[in-house]
Amino acid sequence: MQTKRQKFKESYLLYxxxxxxxxxxxxxxxTIFLLAALFAPVLAPYDPYDTASIxxxxxxxxxxxxxxxDSRFFLGTDIMGRDLLSTMLYGLRISVMIGIGAxxxxxxxxxxxxxxxxxxxxxxDAILMRIADVQLSFSTLMVAIIVSAIVxxxxxxxxxxxxxxxLLVVIIGIAEWPQYARTVRASVLxxxxxxxxxxxxxxGLDSKRIMFxxxxxxxLSPVLVISTVQVANAxxxxxxLSFLGLGMxxxxxxxxxxxxxxxxxxxxxxxxxTFFPAILLIIFILVINLLGDWLRDVLNPKLYKG
Amino acid sequence: xxxxxxxxxxxxxxxDISGGFLEQLQIRSGKVRLHKTEVKAVNGVSFEIAVGETxxxxxxxxxxxxTLARTVMGLYPPTSGKVFYRGERIDNLSSKQMLPYRQRxxxxxxxxxxxxxxxxxxxxxxxxPLRFHRGKISAAEVNERMAEVMEQVGVNPxxxxxxxxxxxxxxxxxIAIARAxxxxxEFIVADEPVSALDVSIQAQILNLMMDAQDQRGxxxxxxxxxxxxxxxxxxxxxxxxxxxxCELATTAxxxxxxxxxxxxxxxxxxxxxxxxxxxxxxxxGEIPTPINLPTGCVFHSRCIHADxxxxxxxxxxxxxxxxxxxxxxxxxxAEGRL
Numbered sequence: 237m238q239t240k241r242q243k244f245k246e247s248y249l250l251y252x253x254x255x256x257x258x259x260x261x262x263x264x265x266x267t268i269f270l271l272a273a274l275f276a277p278v279l280a281p282y283d284p285y286d287t288a289s290i291x292x293x294x295x296x297x298x299x300x301x302x303x304x305x306d307s308r309f310f311l312g313t314d315i316m317g318r319d320l321l322s323t324m325l326y327g328l329r330i331s332v333m334i335g336i337g338a339x340x341x342x343x344x345x346x347x348x349x350x351x352x353x354x355x356x357x358x359x360x361d362a363i364l365m366r367i368a369d370v371q372l373s374f375s376t377l378m379v380a381i382i383v384s385a386i387v388x389x390x391x392x393x394x395x396x397x398x399x400x401x402x403l404l405v406v407i408i409g410i411a412e413w414p415q416y417a418r419t420v421r422a423s424v425l426x427x428x429x430x431x432x433x434x435x436x437x438x439x440g441l442d443s444k445r446i447m448f449x450x451x452x453x454x455x456l457s458p459v460l461v462i463s464t465v466q467v468a469n470a471x472x473x474x475x476x477l478s479f480l481g482l483g484m485x486x487x488x489x490x491x492x493x494x495x496x497x498x499x500x501x502x503x504x505x506x507x508x509x510t511f512f513p514a515i516l517l518i519i520f521i522l523v524i525n526l527l528g529d530w531l532r533d534v535l536n537p538k539l540y541k542g
Numbered sequence: 543x544x545x546x547x548x549x550x551x552x553x554x555x556x557x558d559i560s561g562g563f564l565e566q567l568q569i570r571s572g573k574v575r576l577h578k579t580e581v582k583a584v585n586g587v588s589f590e591i592a593v594g595e596t597x598x599x600x601x602x603x604x605x606x607x608x609t610l611a612r613t614v615m616g617l618y619p620p621t622s623g624k625v626f627y628r629g630e631r632i633d634n635l636s637s638k639q640m641l642p643y644r645q646r647x648x649x650x651x652x653x654x655x656x657x658x659x660x661x662x663x664x665x666x667x668x669x670x671p672l673r674f675h676r677g678k679i680s681a682a683e684v685n686e687r688m689a690e691v692m693e694q695v696g697v698n699p700x701x702x703x704x705x706x707x708x709x710x711x712x713x714x715x716x717i718a719i720a721r722a723x724x725x726x727x728e729f730i731v732a733d734e735p736v737s738a739l740d741v742s743i744q745a746q747i748l749n750l751m752m753d754a755q756d757q758r759g760x761x762x763x764x765x766x767x768x769x770x771x772x773x774x775x776x777x778x779x780x781x782x783x784x785x786x787x788c789e790l791a792t793t794a795x796x797x798x799x800x801x802x803x804x805x806x807x808x809x810x811x812x813x814x815x816x817x818x819x820x821x822x823x824x825x826x827g828e829i830p831t832p833i834n835l836p837t838g839c840v841f842h843s844r845c846i847h848a849d850x851x852x853x854x855x856x857x858x859x860x861x862x863x864x865x866x867x868x869x870x871x872x873x874x875x876a877e878g879r880l
Binding site for chain 2: 430431432434435436437438439440441442450453454
């Protein structure tokens with residue numbers, strides 16, 4: 237264990253991280269956001285899901301530092317009288333959950349398909365990649381609109397609210413797996429002709445073992461990079477869907493549905509309802525993308541070895 | 543030569559490079575037809591390798607040496623022809639049926655920077671073939687085998703937890719050799735094992751391979767383009783040109799009396815240290831493409847002795863005379879013109 241820690245301390249990853257202020261700031265903000273999302277029930281001053289504690293008379297109170305503000309509600313309240321800060325913390329939690337869940341699903345499908353497609357080549361490759369192309373030609377939004385419309389019709393709106401999180405994970409996961417499949421396939425194509433793969437075949441190992449234990453570990457660094465960007469994309473997709481009213485219901489809002497809910501009141505002067513969730517979303521996405529860029533630069537051997 | 547370990551008969555390997563269906567479509571004299579483009583890498587090569595010998599295959603880049611090696615190892619399925627291992631045909635076996643042979647034949651690759659998996663430590667690299675082939679083997683036995691082999695190839699067994707990038711090229715090649723030796727094979731195909739190494743390291747690796755041959759009774763199929771290496775290690779030499787065998791002779795005979803014009807040209811290109819001037823045979827022209835092989839003898843386009851027969855008829859590999867063991871594929875030699 238000591239040696240592993242030692243190795244990490246001397247690694248190029250940590251070295252370049254320490255020298256890159258943007259990466260450090262992004263990482264700090266991201267960690268704060270993730271911790272806030274994880275510990276939302278502890279950190280949030282109120283429980284936005286607890287209808288008993290919400291008073292409709294508290295609705296549309298501006299942030300506490302503005303005139304007419306209430307010191308109980310730091311960022312004000314929404315139209316149902318929920319504390320905006322608490323709702324945002326819970327919303328971030330749902331958004332992050334959907335984002336990470338969708339990316340895990342994408343990664344599982346995409347890495348599997350990409351690996352098989354790249355290693356087998358020929359007809360298998362052609363068929364799998366055409367399926368990926370077909371999938372990419374549907375936009376995420378279109379798939380989501382059709383699926384959620386069907387689900388809402390068959391199960392009813394009440395049941396839909398319970399199913400919303402897994403449903404969104406599946407929709408976004410299915411819609412974006414070709415990104416992974418293509419990235420993994422490209423890097424498998426580069427690896428599979430190297431001599432260590434031939435050496436493994438000379439030993440007599442079967443294709444499954446060669447794929448998973450020899451080629452996959454060597455094709456993972458681009459996957460790591462796109463994973464960060466894909467989490468951001470998934471959160472964005474979820475926000476977009478929720479903004480269109482196809483995502484999380486207002487009773488269990490994500491960041492996207494908060495922006496949507498507040499948007500209707502922006503001209504009636506309740507700007508904070510949309511403003512704060514939107515800022516939160518922008519910072520969250522920006523920070524992940526900046527970290528992804530930094531990671532790409534570090535893991536690209538051409539940039540640092542050359 | 544009755545004790546052959548590997549015998550190949552008329553081995554042919556073509557690679558289809560014509561791509562997809564649309565790229566194959568061609569219109570010829572008003573008809574639409576599918577046209578396949580093939581690289582003819584190996585064209586009907588036959589030879590046997592006797593137990594305990596080192597057969598070196600030499601030839602210029604792109605003449606099919608490596609393809610030949612990989613086809614013998616079963617990495618590429620041959621287009622036609624047969625490969626025998628101790629009398630048993632192995633080129634048409636499924637990968638499962640091939641497993642017992644995989645333990646007995648191993649391969650050493652050219653580039654030690656690519657032939658070791660960068661994510662696996664030396665221990666993992668050496669352990670994998672052992673555990674795969676020996677099945678139930680105790681950890682103590684694995685360690686013992688590994689230590690023994692690492693000792694033999696001259697890599698400190700204490701370094702087994704290091705990764706390939708921590709070693710130099712020569713050390714990596716030693717580890718690659720250890721990986722081939724760890725399951726006790728009897729036949730090793732070495733595909734240019736020293737061409738990627740520094741000259742000072744080349745001799746060390748060659749000596750290591752020869753020592754291993756003495757200790758373990760190994761047989762080598764040694765692919766190389768370096769004629770001075772051949773002289774050092776080989777018992778017999780096969781000269782290849784454009785996927786065909788030109789000449790097959792014992793090392794001493796080949797260097798003393800090369801018969802085939804191509805072999806003569808090759809040998810005249812070896813630089814000498816003693817300063818004596820030597821008549822350099824210059825070959826004119828380019829190597830023909832292996833996609834459209836020349837008719838007749840593949841060498842006729844660059845051969846100064848070529849005549850009408852060479853342009854039309856493919857020469858067979860024939861014994862030069864009763865006294866010499868050399869086999870040569872050349873009309874001029876067979877007719878006594880040379």
